Amino acid sequence: MKKINTFMYGVVLSSMLLVGCAGPEELGAATNAASVCTGGTDLSEIPANYLTALEKYTTTNSEYIVYVCTEDTNGDGDADYMVVETTNQPEHESVYFDESNHHHEAFDYETNTHKYDAVYDGTQRLGSAGGNMIEELVLVMKMPITPVAATNKTDTPYATIGLAINGVSFFNENAAPGDEITEELFTFDQCSGHPQQQGVYHYHVDPVCLIRDLAGDVTAVEKTVDGTTYNWLEDSGNNASLLIGFLVDGFPVYGPVGSSEQDCTGASINASTIDAYNGHSHCTAEFEDGIYHYHVKTAEIGGSGESVFWITNAQYYGVPGVMGG
Numbered sequence: 001m002k003k004i005n006t007f008m009y010g011v012v013l014s015s016m017l018l019v020g021c022a023g024p025e026e027l028g029a030a031t032n033a034a035s036v037c038t039g040g041t042d043l044s045e046i047p048a049n050y051l052t053a054l055e056k057y058t059t060t061n062s063e064y065i066v067y068v069c070t071e072d073t074n075g076d077g078d079a080d081y082m083v084v085e086t087t088n089q090p091e092h093e094s095v096y097f098d099e100s101n102h103h104h105e106a107f108d109y110e111t112n113t114h115k116y117d118a119v120y121d122g123t124q125r126l127g128s129a130g131g132n133m134i135e136e137l138v139l140v141m142k143m144p145i146t147p148v149a150a151t152n153k154t155d156t157p158y159a160t161i162g163l164a165i166n167g168v169s170f171f172n173e174n175a176a177p178g179d180e181i182t183e184e185l186f187t188f189d190q191c192s193g194h195p196q197q198q199g200v201y202h203y204h205v206d207p208v209c210l211i212r213d214l215a216g217d218v219t220a221v222e223k224t225v226d227g228t229t230y231n232w233l234e235d236s237g238n239n240a241s242l243l244i245g246f247l248v249d250g251f252p253v254y255g256p257v258g259s260s261e262q263d264c265t266g267a268s269i270n271a272s273t274i275d276a277y278n279g280h281s282h283c284t285a286e287f288e289d290g291i292y293h294y295h296v297k298t299a300e301i302g303g304s305g306e307s308v309f310w311i312t313n314a315q316y317y318g319v320p321g322v323m324g325g
Helices: 048-060 111-115 181-187 208-213
Strands: 066-071 081-086 139-144 162-164 201-203 218-225 228-235 243-247 252-254 279-282 291-295
Touching: 048 066, 048 081, 048 243, 111 181, 111 218, 111 228, 139 162, 208 218, 208 228
Parallel strands: 252 291
Antiparallel strands: 066 081, 081 139, 162 243, 218 228, 243 252, 279 291
């Protein structure tokens, strides 16, 4: 199992840049931490209001390791962190799996020029993220046992900012200074993800294959150009109530708001309540008493005009925990 450097949020990271994807540079995002969930999943100390949501980490990816437990860092008998530990391997198809893996599936990168035609202008390089491939890693996300809004907001790094419900890294929509994040769209696989140099497979955008596998609402698109047929999945925009993961500050991430969000009672939610961190508070199926939660951005809500569903904002709403360490 490949293990790589540990990063704590708040540490100066500028000197650690690695050439990651075929476009912008990205930081290493996995950890060299020892296993925290040494006995596997243990939900006994998970706060009751988080139990339903965090259980989904243990049932979504049935093939690769995703454990949930807690950590008492100071030995006082009370848990300080809710922990998700993963090997960061998606249980869906990808051209970035080794050909020996049964999830390996070929992909024509020309497809991305049509999927992201609102962004593609003919200058972007099409193709794989260099020689990067999905690696089996050790990622440990420690979320505060009691997540709270931060008085002073913290920037999200060019690295793992949270984990999807299948145990795969979330990256934000920001590129290193001097680079364009939209260049990376054209190295994405059929499931809208790609690995950086250290093998950290991650999503910058709406994870369409995960949403499909969670029984969310996706649209299969087919387009024929000059005799070649291209096929891809798109988010329908109707997945605002679908839990897709958490950020390291302990607040959940749901699908794009679109125009049809409802709370846990079925009441319609006005998208105008979305704040500068692309979130708001109300009850959800997993949090019946209500919780602040993020939504994937859309072009109209939180985005910059492109028809791309980016994961989240440049800053955390809450006080971030620790990725690794």
